[in-house]
Amino acid sequence: MSHFSKSGPAPTRRTLLRTTAAGAALTTVGLAGSTAAHATSPVRPGPRIGILLYDGFSVLDATGPAEVLSRLPGAEVTMVAQRRGPVRTDTGDLRVMAERSIADVDRFDVLLVPGAGARGTTSTIANRSLLEWIRKVHRHTRWTTSVCTGSLVLAAAGLLEGRKATTYWASAPYLESVYGVTYVPERYVRSGKIITAAGVSAGLDMALQLSALMAGDTTAQALQLALEYDPQPPFDSGNAAEAEPWLKELALQLLAQSQV
Amino acid sequence: MSHFSKSGPAPTRRTLLRTTAAGAALTTVGLAGSTAAHATSPVRPGPRIGILLYDGFSVLDATGPAEVLSRLPGAEVTMVAQRRGPVRTDTGDLRVMAERSIADVDRFDVLLVPGAGARGTTSTIANRSLLEWIRKVHRHTRWTTSVCTGSLVLAAAGLLEGRKATTYWASAPYLESVYGVTYVPERYVRSGKIITAAGVSAGLDMALQLSALMAGDTTAQALQLALEYDPQPPFDSGNAAEAEPWLKELALQLLAQSQV
Numbered sequence: 001m002s003h004f005s006k007s008g009p010a011p012t013r014r015t016l017l018r019t020t021a022a023g024a025a026l027t028t029v030g031l032a033g034s035t036a037a038h039a040t041s042p043v044r045p046g047p048r049i050g051i052l053l054y055d056g057f058s059v060l061d062a063t064g065p066a067e068v069l070s071r072l073p074g075a076e077v078t079m080v081a082q083r084r085g086p087v088r089t090d091t092g093d094l095r096v097m098a099e100r101s102i103a104d105v106d107r108f109d110v111l112l113v114p115g116a117g118a119r120g121t122t123s124t125i126a127n128r129s130l131l132e133w134i135r136k137v138h139r140h141t142r143w144t145t146s147v148c149t150g151s152l153v154l155a156a157a158g159l160l161e162g163r164k165a166t167t168y169w170a171s172a173p174y175l176e177s178v179y180g181v182t183y184v185p186e187r188y189v190r191s192g193k194i195i196t197a198a199g200v201s202a203g204l205d206m207a208l209q210l211s212a213l214m215a216g217d218t219t220a221q222a223l224q225l226a227l228e229y230d231p232q233p234p235f236d237s238g239n240a241a242e243a244e245p246w247l248k249e250l251a252l253q254l255l256a257q258s259q260v
Numbered sequence: 261m262s263h264f265s266k267s268g269p270a271p272t273r274r275t276l277l278r279t280t281a282a283g284a285a286l287t288t289v290g291l292a293g294s295t296a297a298h299a300t301s302p303v304r305p306g307p308r309i310g311i312l313l314y315d316g317f318s319v320l321d322a323t324g325p326a327e328v329l330s331r332l333p334g335a336e337v338t339m340v341a342q343r344r345g346p347v348r349t350d351t352g353d354l355r356v357m358a359e360r361s362i363a364d365v366d367r368f369d370v371l372l373v374p375g376a377g378a379r380g381t382t383s384t385i386a387n388r389s390l391l392e393w394i395r396k397v398h399r400h401t402r403w404t405t406s407v408c409t410g411s412l413v414l415a416a417a418g419l420l421e422g423r424k425a426t427t428y429w430a431s432a433p434y435l436e437s438v439y440g441v442t443y444v445p446e447r448y449v450r451s452g453k454i455i456t457a458a459g460v461s462a463g464l465d466m467a468l469q470l471s472a473l474m475a476g477d478t479t480a481q482a483l484q485l486a487l488e489y490d491p492q493p494p495f496d497s498g499n500a501a502e503a504e505p506w507l508k509e510l511a512l513q514l515l516a517q518s519q520v
Contacts, residue, residue, distance in 0.1 A: 060327035060487070063354070067320035067460065070351040071518040077353040086346075086357050091330040093337040094323070097346050097355040148488075169488055187492045199488025200327065201464065209494045218507075219514070221497035226511035227320070228408075228429055228459025230498030231491035232447045234469045237481035238490030247478075251486035254479070258331040 046074025047214055050108035050137065053079050053087040053098050054130065056120020056259075060200050061147040062096065065112055068207035071223050072215050080105060082130060090117040092260035102133040110210070111137050115148025115168060115200070117259040125156035135159070143210060144194050147203035151196040155179035163191040168199040169240030170252060185241055201238070204229065306334025307474055310368035310397065313339050313347040313358050314390065316380020316519075320460050321407040322356065325372055328467035331483050332475050340365060342390060350377040352520035362393040370470070371397050375408025375428060375460070377519040385416035395419070403470060404454050407463035411456040415439035423451040428459040429500030430512060445501055461498070464489065 049069050051062050062079070070077045081087050081098030088095050113134065116124065124130060134157040138144045146154050151167040152175060154160050164182040167175045172183040188197040188206035197206035208229070212220035240248060309329050311322050322339070330337045341347050341358030348355050373394065376384065384390060394417040398404045406414050411427040412435060414420050424442040427435045432443040448457040448466035457466035468489070472480035500508060 058327065059323045063319045063323040066354060067318065070353050071514045073514065073517060075518070077351065079354060091337070093330050093359075094326060094339060095357040095359070097357065099353075099355070187490075201487050201489040201491065204461065205492050205494065212494060217495070218510070221495045222507055222510040222514055224493055224495050224498045225500060225503050225507055226515050227461050228498055228500065229461040229493055230447070231461065231493065232465050233484055233489055233491065234465065234472060235477070235481045235484050238484045238488055240485060240488065243485050247482055247485055250478070250482040254331045254333070254482055255486050257333060258335070 044074050046072050046076070047109040047142070048107070049075060049077045049110040049112065050080050050105065051077060051112045051114065052102075052130070052134070053081040053096060053114070054116065054120055054124050054127075055088055056090045056116040056123070057087065057114045058116055058120075058148060058200055059089045059094050059096065061114030061116075061150065061203050062112070064201065064203040065145075065147065065207035065210075067227060068204060068211060068223055069110065069112075071226055072211055072219070078105065078108070082127075090120055090259045102130065106133065106136050107140055108137055109141060110143045110145065110214075111141050112203075113146040113150035113153050114203070115146070115150045115152075117255065119259065121149045121152055121171075124153050131157040142193065143213070145196070145206065145210065147197045147206065148199045151175060151181075152179070154194065154196065155181055159194060160191075160196075163194065165189050165191065165194070165196040166198045166202075167196065170248070304334050306332050306336070307369040307402070308367070309335060309337045309370040309372065310340050310365065311337060311372045311374065312362075312390070312394070313341040313356060313374070314376070314380060314384050314387070315348055316350045316376040316383070317347065317374045318376055318380075318408060318460055319349045319354050319356065321374030321376075321410065321463050322372070324461065324463040325405075325407065325467035325470075327487060328464060328471060328483060329370065329372075331486055332471055332479070338365065338368070342387075350380055350519045362390065366393065366396050367400055368397055369401060370403045370405065370474075371401050372463075373406040373410035373413050374463070375406070375410045375412075377515065379519065381409045381412055381431075384413050391417040402453065403473070405456070405466065405470065407457045407466065408459045411435060411441075412439070414454065414456065415441055419454060420451075420456075423454065425449050425451060425454070425456040426458045426462075427456065430508070 066077050078100055079098045080100045084098050084101045086095035087098050148168045149171050151165050160181045164184045166184050166189045175181045176183050187202050197203050208220050211223050326337050338360055339358045340360045344358050344361045346355035347358050408428045409431050411425050420441045424444045426444050426449045435441045436443050447462050457463050468480050471483050
């Protein structure tokens with residue numbers, strides 16, 4: 001079922017832990033995971049998850065869901081881009097490696113398209129080969145998903161026609177007016193096999209919901225605990241529907257100034 | 261004040277947006293940020309933030325705070341590792357580029373040490389040159405921070421002696437018994453200029469609090485809105501203090517099985 005395998009035989013955790021006293025102690029207190037995990041047979045192949053990177057993507061849009069989905073039993077997460085190699089984020093500070101090019105692979109169980117600032121979004125919704133690749137992959141996915149302005153990219157690829165979807169709060173009028181999509185201001189919105197998430201951090205919530213859909217509620221609940229996702233932001237300012245106009249303006253200023 | 265500058269003159273957002281009709285539309289609806297942002301003079305240098313990558317780190321530990329802190333006015337986020345180049349995450353699926361080596365740089369306003377699985381944590385707490393670098397950088401930071409088992413690394417570097425701190429829930433007994441640190445089961449714990457965060461996703465909450473400390477509550481509130489951080493996880497299972505033992509066991513199994 002899997003197109004890619006992790007290269008070469010990896011040392012088992014048990015082997016690694018036997019080599020140091022610290023490792024033994026870590027096992028004892030749970031850092032290394034339960035010994036029961038090591039006693040089980042190898043995990044069967046799980047979902048193959050492809051995350052599309054492109055110049056100017058927002059790092060958390062891609063890596064938040066990657067953190068969650070990579071823990072699904074047997075899952076493989078592959079970062080894909082037009083070309084293999086490092087892909088720069090919107091701030092220009094970070095680069096994440098694309099391990100495959102779109103020419104290398106066109107089958108995934110899950111496709112995820114992250115969002116970006118204006119530069120990354122405008123160039124991607126005008127990139128015909130990327131949009132064609134998205135359409136091709138989408139034909140065979142179990143789930144096609146997006147985070148933030150990634151839903152504009154799905155819309156540009158023609159996948160959201162007649163659907164409801166969410167996106168970054170400031171991009172909702174664009175999604176509605178340019179693509180005729182019905183914007184639903186929720187954390188994530190499912191329409192058939194397409195799930196769109198709201199801005200940036202919403203990818204975490206969406207990925208947990210997607211985990212529940214693929215592996216069941218119990219596994220998703222355990223994943224949430226595995227990532228200690230018991231959010232306690234210091235403020236209550238993350239919901240645009242309740243934000244004052246001046247705070248929205250400041251938020252957009254901070255974004256614009258941080259982007260290259 | 262800044263040791264690093266983004267290389268070369270970047271085109272302004274205004275330039276980029278003028279080139280496409282789509283860009284203009286994006287500006288209108290706010291995706292590109294407010295026009296007011298473009299009218300302001302260049303942002304003065306802000307905090308230089310160094311995030312230490314090492315083989316086996318957990319991607320969200322590093323990229324969650326990077327997403328937040330990179331939006332602080334004038335901020336520069338630099339990924340640093342023992343050697344420049346791609347650094348592999350705990351699952352082996354992802355690689356993030358370290359743009360500087362520890363030999364290149366030893367001054368940051370903020371140092372952040374992410375956590376890892378057993379492999380990454382055990383090798384890092386035994387890596388004398390990394391620990392020495394952390395001590396050297398810490399002497400001049402405004403804030404020294406960690407996420408998840410990153411606090412074990414700070415402890416191994418000798419920075420948490422006689423302090424209270426937090427860490428990944430399953431690693432708390434290790435932090436207490438091996439390093440004599442007082443574990444406080446909170447989302448993030450400040451002790452002097454050191455702030456430790458709980459597991460993985462807690463780095464987001466900590467980074468927002470740190471943003472408030474550095475740039476004020478209003479800026480931090482706007483950042484939270486900029487990232488649409490209005491968390492709505494599908495379950496209420498992320499708090500280890502309230503979790504059943506079997507769910508903790510399952511969470512640790514999922515982690516162990518996902519790591520290479």
